[in-house]
Amino acid sequence: MGFEDNAAVLTCVGNLTADNKEEVIKHADKALGMGIACLAVGLKNVNFLDSSGIGALVTIKKAAMARDGDVRLFELSPAVEDVGRWIGLRKMFQVFSTKESCLESFQDAIFN
Secondary structure (H helix, E strand, O other), X not given: OEEEOOEEEEEEEEEEOOOOHHHHHHHHHHHHXXXXXXXXXXXXXXXXXXXXXXXXXXXXXXXHHHOOOEEEEEOOOHHHHHHHHHHOHHHHOOEEOOHHHHHHHHHOOOOO
């Protein structure tokens, strides 16, 4: 996890499943505990996303929104794009093609 432009940047690698969803939530909780409620999540290197992984993303989004922030996704892998089409991922999250555009989106946002 890194920090840029008053947002936390989480980059997921490998599979995002029941086996590691708690790790993603833990990193997001760390940022939220530091008062950073804007979370940019990179999914370029995610090979597989299951319902538990989606649940983890929704969990951290709810936690961020409760702190007047948001979770936004960037650089979706083809595997995530495929699953995302089936479940309507773009209806739940704002999705950006680059990390930079994702971070810029937080600059103009008004939360609450």
